[in-house]
Amino acid sequence: GQQLNQSPQSMFIQEGEDVSMNCTSSSIFNTWLWYKQDPGEGPVLLIALYKAGELTSNGRLTAQFGITRKDSFLNISASIPSDVGIYFCAGANNNDMRFGAGTRLTVKP
Amino acid sequence: GAVVSQHPSWVICKSGTSVKIECRSLDFQATTMFWYRQFPKQSLMLMATSNEGSKATYEQGVEKDKFLINHASLTLSTLTVTSAHPEDSSFYICSASPGQGYQPQHFGDGTRLSIL
Numbered sequence: 001g002q003q004l005n006q007s008p009q010s011m012f013i014q015e016g017e018d019v020s021m022n023c024t025s026s027s028i029f030n031t032w033l034w035y036k037q038d039p040g041e042g043p044v045l046l047i048a049l050y051k052a053g054e055l056t057s058n059g060r061l062t063a064q065f066g067i068t069r070k071d072s073f074l075n076i077s078a079s080i081p082s083d084v085g086i087y088f089c090a091g092a093n094n095n096d097m098r099f100g101a102g103t104r105l106t107v108k109p
Numbered sequence: 110g111a112v113v114s115q116h117p118s119w120v121i122c123k124s125g126t127s128v129k130i131e132c133r134s135l136d137f138q139a140t141t142m143f144w145y146r147q148f149p150k151q152s153l154m155l156m157a158t159s160n161e162g163s164k165a166t167y168e169q170g171v172e173k174d175k176f177l178i179n180h181a182s183l184t185l186s187t188l189t190v191t192s193a194h195p196e197d198s199s200f201y202i203c204s205a206s207p208g209q210g211y212q213p214q215h216f217g218d219g220t221r222l223s224i225l
Contacts, residue, residue, distance in 0.1 A: 031212045042115070042202045042216035043153070088152060092212045095141060099152045 006089050006100025013079055014108050021087060021103040022073040029091035032065050032072035037086045037102075046087075047074070079107050111207045112136050115217030122193065123225055129189045130220045132159075132203030138183035139205035143214065144176075147200040159186040159203075193224045 006023045013019060023032070031050055035043035047058050049065035049072060056063055062075045072091075076083055084107050089100040112135040120128050132142055140161045145153040157178055158166040165178035175197075177189040186205075190197050200221055204214040 033213050035216070040200075040219070040221065042113075042204075042219045045213050045215060048213040090214075092214075094212075095143075095158060097143075097155070097212070097214060101152045104150075 004089060004091055004098055004100040006103060008103055009101065010104040010106070012106045012108065015079060015081060017079055019076040019079055019083070019105060020073060021089075022071060023089035023091070023100045024071040025091055025098070026070065027091070027098075028069040029093055030069070031092040032063070033090040033092060033097075034061075034063050034072070034074045035088045035090065037088060039085075043088055076105075079105075081107050081109055083107050111215045113203065113205050113215050113217040115203055115220055117220060118218060119221045119223075121223045121225065124194050125192055126224075127189055127191045128193055128222060129187055130201055130203075130222075132186045132188070132205070132217055134184045134205045134207070137205075137207035139186075139207070140183060142180060142186040142203055142205045144178065144186075144188050145202045145204065147202060147219075149200075153202060156188075159188075161186075190222065193222070195224045198222055198224045 004023045004025045034046045037043040047063040052069045053067045054065040060077045086102045086104050088102050114133045116131045142159040144156045147153050156171045159178045159180040161180045167173045180186040202219040204216045
């Protein structure tokens with residue numbers, strides 16, 4: 001399907017720093033999802049959001065479903081080396097799921 | 110829970126060979142599974158929706174005779190790349206959802222296909 005607008009494309013940060021990435025769309029979605037993909041593996045679900053305005057945390061990760069239902073952000077606090085990878089946002093309506101282009105995160109120890 | 114297994118994880122074969130990739134939901138039943146293709150440093154592109162007991166729904170531009178999908182049971186969908194050529198080399202990933210609706214999708218570990 002068509003891609004969402006995900007930014008930034010890549011980030012180079014120091015261990016311990018906080019990270020923020022976001023996705024926007026011209027379309028409304030009922031569900032926003034954030035995945036992480038390591039090289040040579042499939043994406044792993046990090047956080048699923050089902051309600052506009054919803055703020056959900058998973059450990060050091062926090063994601064929000066935008067109130068307009070057209071955007072979402074993901075924050076990672078106190079980054080560690082194993083946070084390295086590609087983060088994808090996905091917006092979904094029933095069986096129509098669209099992915100962002102991904103944010104490639106590099107964490108320098 | 111919600112484990113999706115894909116096999117094989119890596120295939121290298123000669124041009125003209127047909128390759129079958131399996132996607133299994135290990136701890137749940139899935140009436141619908143999805144097949145994606147991913148090129149290096151790019152996002153996932155949906156190829157087709159696999160429906161148990163009926164024909165798959167293909168995205169625009171995806172040749173159904175080239176990429177055969179069979180969803181014969183509630184836990185298994187297969188993707189066969191027929192008469193594969195070097196341009197078919199890619200990372201193929203399947204997904205399925207254990208929920209009543211289609212979300213959230215859980216992904217297999219992917220299959221790296223290399224056609225020589």
